[in-house]
Amino acid sequence: MLLAVASSTPVESCKEEGKSHEESDNFVIGSCTRQPCKLKRKSTIDLEFKFIAPEDTPSITNNVHARILGIPFPFFGVDGTDACGQIFNPDGSKAGCPLKGGRQYVYKNSFKVLEVYPKLKVVVHWALTSPKNRDVMCFNVPAKITG
Incomplete structure (x- = not known):
């Protein structure tokens, strides 16, 4: 019997009000185990991470974009x-x-890495945002779109 062990993905802290939301060894992004993560176009990347909610929150929204030359692209x-x-x-x-x-x-x-995405290095910002527009948790990960 084989057991699958997920390796963690290194991510960078994303800070709000001086607090880091990143918890080491809690992030798995596809098969990425080192930066930059390779995101192959026309593929689907599975993502999983643990976090502790900083406060009671009625709902959360995904806030996900790639920064290219400092400009966020959703x-x-x-x-x-x-x-x-x-x-x-x-x-x-x-x-x-x-x-x-x-x-x-x-x-x-x-998430799908669409064929229309250009092949280049980006920084992916992933956040879960409350209705108050505050990050419940967030992180950044350098990535390279390939393929």
């Missing part, structure tokens, strides 16, 4: 979408929203 199909359906409890059961402050959650999602 990841179509993910950016601006409701993230409540991707929130799970640590035991794997569906959690959804609202989130309770101080509780740990697991976020699971996937």
